[in-house]
Amino acid sequence: MDPLFYQAFLAFDSGRYDEAERFYALALAKYPFSQYEQYKQAAHGLAFTCCFQNKFDQAREIYTNLYRVAQDAHDLQWQAIVLHQQGVVERMAGNFCEAQAMFQKEYEFRVSHLSDDFAGFAANLYEQGHILLKxxxxxQALTIMHRSLDMAQQANDAMCLGCAYRGLGEIYAALDEHDRARTCFSLSGQAFEQAGDQVAAEEVRRFEMALL
Incomplete structure (x- = not known):
């Protein structure tokens, strides 16, 4: 791994977003479009870091460029990923209707081109359910989140399972169905632990305890 990416990852993981942005920007300047794999990693990392600093216009521009590059490379998987991330940008910016439209566009793209990517569908439907709750x-959020769970189970992906169960827990909590919410938060914590994400596991445990 290029040391720039490693330093950027460590900085981002520690919440030092200014530092992470600097390292990802250096990586993006280092790798042109022709070095596709490194360019993708640098662009995605920089755009996502910008979101955490509320630099949404910058993130939009980077993802727009990355989408064009993925199209030129006929990379269907990364086209779907970028569509998803463009939805995440709008969701983080608080533009929920725009985010929902982008996630629907991603969903339709996946149906046409990546119909067996169950983990991708699980992540997409999680976001759609989350936004419907917002x-x-x-x-309707509950219906969509159950579809996310079904896709996560078909993918047998622990991280997707953790997210889907967490989403269900949040929806059931909003519906004042606290027993079901606690069950979902408990299952979410178990899945996140299996995925090795202790931070997410602890977060849902706090959600669960808050309902006691």
């Missing part, structure tokens, strides 16, 4: 439609 938009005040917990009933």
């Amino acid at each position: 938009l005040g439609d917990p009933a």
